[in-house]
Amino acid sequence: MTTPYQLYYWDGLQGRGEFVRLALEEAGVPYVDVARQKKGMPALTASLDGDKVAHPSFAPPVLQAGELLIGQTANILQFLGAKHGLAPRSQEGRLWANQLQLTIADIVAEAHDTHHPISSSAYYEDQKKEAKARARDFREERIPKFLDYFEGVIQRNAGRGGYAIGSRLSYVDLSLFQLIDGLVYAFPKTMAKLAPSYPGLFALHLNISERPNIAAYLASKRRIANNETDIFRRYPELDK
Structure with missing residues (x-):
C-alpha cells in the first residue's frame, strides 16, 4: 500500500497497541505511530470522537487503513493478519x-x-x-x-x-x-x-x-x- 497505516495509541506506552505494532513490524509495512508525532494527541482524540467519525472506538488502539477506522486489538489483528499473511487462510x-x-x-x-x-x-x-x-x-x-x-x-x-x-x-x-x-x-x-x-x-x-x-x-x-x-x-x- 502506498499510504502508511495510521496507528492511534497513547504515547509512551506499549500497552495494547504493542500487539498491533508487532504485527506491522513483522509484516514490514509502513505505519505512523500518530500520538508520537507533532500534534498527535489531538488526532488520537479525534479518532474516538463520534461527532467526527462514523464508527468511534471506545479506546485505543485504533488503526486507520485508507477509509477504514478499526478499533479493538483483536479486530485490528484479524484485519492485518488476513491482509499481510499473518493469519490462517481458512x-x-x-x-x-x-x-x-x-x-x-x-x-x-x-x-x-x-x-x-x-x-x-x-x-x-x-x-x-x-x-x-x-x-x-x-x-x-x-x-x-x-x-x-x-x-x-x-x-x-x-x-x-x-x-x-x-x-x-x-x-x-x-x-x-x-x-x-x-x-x-x-x-x-x-x-x-x-x-x-x-x-x-x-x-x-x-x-x-x-x-x-x-x-x-x-x-x-x-x-x-x-x-x-x-x-x-x-x-x-x-x-x-
Whole structure:
C-alpha cells in the first residue's frame, strides 16, 4: 500500500497497541505511530470522537487503513493478519486465531488489574493492599492456568515449527511473545520459576525475538521501553 497505516495509541506506552505494532513490524509495512508525532494527541482524540467519525472506538488502539477506522486489538489483528499473511487462510483457522487472541486479551486485562484492582482512575499507591492480594492470586493461580492453556495449544501443534497455529507464523505467535515478555518484566521471580514448565512458550518467545524484522524493531527507538505507567508494571512487592 502506498499510504502508511495510521496507528492511534497513547504515547509512551506499549500497552495494547504493542500487539498491533508487532504485527506491522513483522509484516514490514509502513505505519505512523500518530500520538508520537507533532500534534498527535489531538488526532488520537479525534479518532474516538463520534461527532467526527462514523464508527468511534471506545479506546485505543485504533488503526486507520485508507477509509477504514478499526478499533479493538483483536479486530485490528484479524484485519492485518488476513491482509499481510499473518493469519490462517481458512475461516476455521481465522476463527481459531481470533479465539486465541481474545484469550490473550483476557490475561492482559488481569495483569493490569494486579496493580489497579479497585479502580483504574485511582493511584496504585492508594490500593497497594488490595493489589498485593490480587497479584498473589494472579501469580499463583491465574498465570499458570493461562500458560497451561497456551502451552497446550503449542504442544498439540507440535512438529509444525513451534507455532500456535499451523506451520507458519501468525499474529497470535507475535502476541504470545508480547504476553511472555510483559509477564517476565512485571513478575521476573515468578516467571523464572515457571519457565521450565512451559518450554514451548519460551522457545516461541526466543524464536520471535530473533526474527529479523522483530529483532530490528526491538533494538530500535520505535520500541517503547517497559515502564510503570503501562499495563505490565514491575513492582517488587507484587512479585514475592
